[in-house]
Amino acid sequence: MIGLALLPEHVCPLEKAHDRKSFDCGNEDLNRYLREQARQDAEKRVAAPFVLTQPGSPRVLGFYTLSASIIPVDELPPDLMKRLPRYGQLPVTLLGRLAVDRSVGGQGVGEFLLVDALRRSLEAAQQIAAMAVIVDAKDERAENFYRHFDFQPFQQTPLRLFLPMGQIAKLFA
Numbered sequence: 001m002i003g004l005a006l007l008p009e010h011v012c013p014l015e016k017a018h019d020r021k022s023f024d025c026g027n028e029d030l031n032r033y034l035r036e037q038a039r040q041d042a043e044k045r046v047a048a049p050f051v052l053t054q055p056g057s058p059r060v061l062g063f064y065t066l067s068a069s070i071i072p073v074d075e076l077p078p079d080l081m082k083r084l085p086r087y088g089q090l091p092v093t094l095l096g097r098l099a100v101d102r103s104v105g106g107q108g109v110g111e112f113l114l115v116d117a118l119r120r121s122l123e124a125a126q127q128i129a130a131m132a133v134i135v136d137a138k139d140e141r142a143e144n145f146y147r148h149f150d151f152q153p154f155q156q157t158p159l160r161l162f163l164p165m166g167q168i169a170k171l172f173a
Contacts, residue, residue, distance in 0.1 A: 004061075004104055005054060006112040007054070008119075013064035014038055014049040019058040027138070032065055041065070047096055050120070052088060052113060062100040062109045062143075063145040064117045071134060071162075075154040080164070083132065093121040093130040114149060115171075122168050132162040 014020075020035045034049075041047035047065040054061065070089040071079060084090065095117050100109045121133045137143035137152060137159045147153075151161035 002111075002127065004107055004111045006052075006108065011050050011052050011056060011113070014042055014051050014060075014063070017058050018051055018053065018060050020060055023063075023099075024062045024102050026102055027099065030097060030099040034099070038063070038065070040138050048172060049097075050113075050116070056070070060101065061104050062098075062113050065096040066068075066114050066117060066121060067096055068092075068128070068130070069101065069134065071132075071154075075156055075160075076162075077152065077155060083170060090132075090133045091123065091128075091130050092132045095133055095135045098135075110145065114146075118146040118163070118168050119172060122165065125165050130165060132164045134160060134162045134169065136160050 016039070020038070022087065024031055024036050027098050038049040042049055047048045049063055049065045051060045052058060052062040062082045069092050073084065073087060073090055076084070076090075095114075098110065098113055098117065100113070119135060124130065135142075135146050137146055139159075143159055143161065146157070146163075149163070150167065152164045154160045154162065
């Protein structure tokens with residue numbers, strides 16, 4: 001795709017008018033989620049799907065989902081646990097899915113969508129508390145992607161990663 005524009009205003013909540021059928025990220029589970037489940041999740045308020053499109057085109061080039069979640073405090077590294085209140089569970093934002101259409105692979109779309117998701121999560125955390133953004137990496141490749149952006153593994157579930165909200169705030173300071 002020539003002239004791909006990666007601007008925050010090109011990311012918006014998923015709507016009926018968005019073309020989800022042509023989306024192909026190479027992972028059938030993620031393709032199926034976008035095509036068949038994402039709008040239902042949005043309507044039932046269990047996930048907030050956001051999509052990247054280009055001006056004048058309804059075609060989805062990438063997407064991610066955000067949800068409120070909680071984590072057991074004892075999953076966090078001991079040095080971080082010491083600095084947090086002694087609650088059994090802590091509020092977080094779950095970045096549930098993130099996928100990029102093959103047609104725009106290698107053009108920075110994944111990184112752009114991650115930054116957009118982190119920005120939205122930080123803004124939401126100013127209204128509804130969340131101490132981190134968490135992700136469940138699907139495989140080693142996904143884990144490496146998130147670790148490149150300083151996400152840290154949980155103690156007991158290594159493919160579950162987190163980035164503290166304080167660290168996210170520094171990215172946008």
